[in-house]
Amino acid sequence: MIVNSLLVLMMVAVLSLARTRNLFAVIVLSGIYSFLMATLMVALDAVDVAMTEAAVGAGISTVLLLGALHLCKSEEARPAHRPWLPLALSGATAALLIYGAMGLPDFADPNAPIHQHVAPRYLQNEVDVPNVVTAVLASFRGYDTLGETVVVFTAGAGIIALLRRRKHKPEGKGRDGE
Amino acid sequence: MSSGGVLEHFTYIVTVFLMVAGLYVVIARGNLIKKLVGLSVFQTSVYLLYIAPGKLIGGTAPILSPHYTVYSNPLPHVLILTAIVVGVATLALGLALAVRIKETYGSIEEDEITAADNAVQDAEDARS
């Protein structure tokens, strides 16, 4: 019940987000959307994900979006024509995806394939760490997490490359660091 | 296993709705920051797509304790946990690109950027 009402609230948030042209309102709405998503994750028993989503989705990315907005214009231009083609394309994609989704197992079906494969072994607590998410993250799937950390590092390096302060001195000194 | 009912698949339908709404914002709107917000909505819908099937009615969060026997599936949680952090890192990379585009073109509207590019191209064509 609470899951369904949160889902409806999220749909409302996204609809108003898509319709608004004031970018500040868009960013605030996306923060609200992220908090709703975090609450939904708690309702779906994914407490670790909820904590990350609340800190990252609603906290850090809102700050970053506002920081970027400060550097740009805060009002979106009025679209030149009615977006019929994107609407039709999105509608067709939605119809296809919903048709496919109807073939998925029911919500919270204990016999779904996802609960039969590796999850029972993860839940046997082989490494004696009660929080299974931490155990799987760091131990069973250590390679995955190493890869993700490298991706985060690469994104950071890319941003340094894009936004590093360059001071072009007339005597051709090039740049100097901070 | 699959009854085909709408109520049993409501989470999936909402997931598809959020996904398509994000897709719509990305392809229909010309503002780069709006596009990035749409992209992150798209990305967030994928989190829901992963987490929702892992839920079990009567289950609890996958933190083992002698008082419980039914736990949600921990694997999607792990995958999405890392995806969220990677998502914000890529969002920031996109924003950095948008800021650089703003500094170069003076605008983050797709139409104006294309117009500026076309003007430069026309000037070059006229010169040659």
Next chain:
Amino acid sequence: MENDLVLRVVGKLLIPFILLFALYVQFHGDFGPGGGFQAGTISAAGIVFHALVFGLEQTRRIVPDRLVEAMLAAGVLLYAGVGVAGLLLGGNYLDYFVLDPDPIHGQHRGIFWVEAGVHITVCGVMLKIFYMFASRSQRKDDEA
């Protein structure tokens, strides 16, 4: 925002607890919800909060750019280093049970260092990104 008395007082009160909470999330991650990713973002959020209340220059004096850039790489190196340590002690890459005579204890040790590496990198990247955007907007203010 930098001259608001309420924000400054509340900020001074809250920031130590935010950082402490990050450490709790980090080290209690084995037993409750938490881990390197969450703790990294929470501690970065605490420092970002400091920058928003007290100004970027003040924060840069406490957490300098050089340190943040070192954190960026140090975390990944720490993570990869745990894998190499496993190799040197006779296991496969990222095998933790060889890190200690008691395999279960070795697992715990490996998870601890790996999570620490994740924390350092995530915190460094988030802070670096924020510094980059914030220093840009500050320069824009100076020019305006």
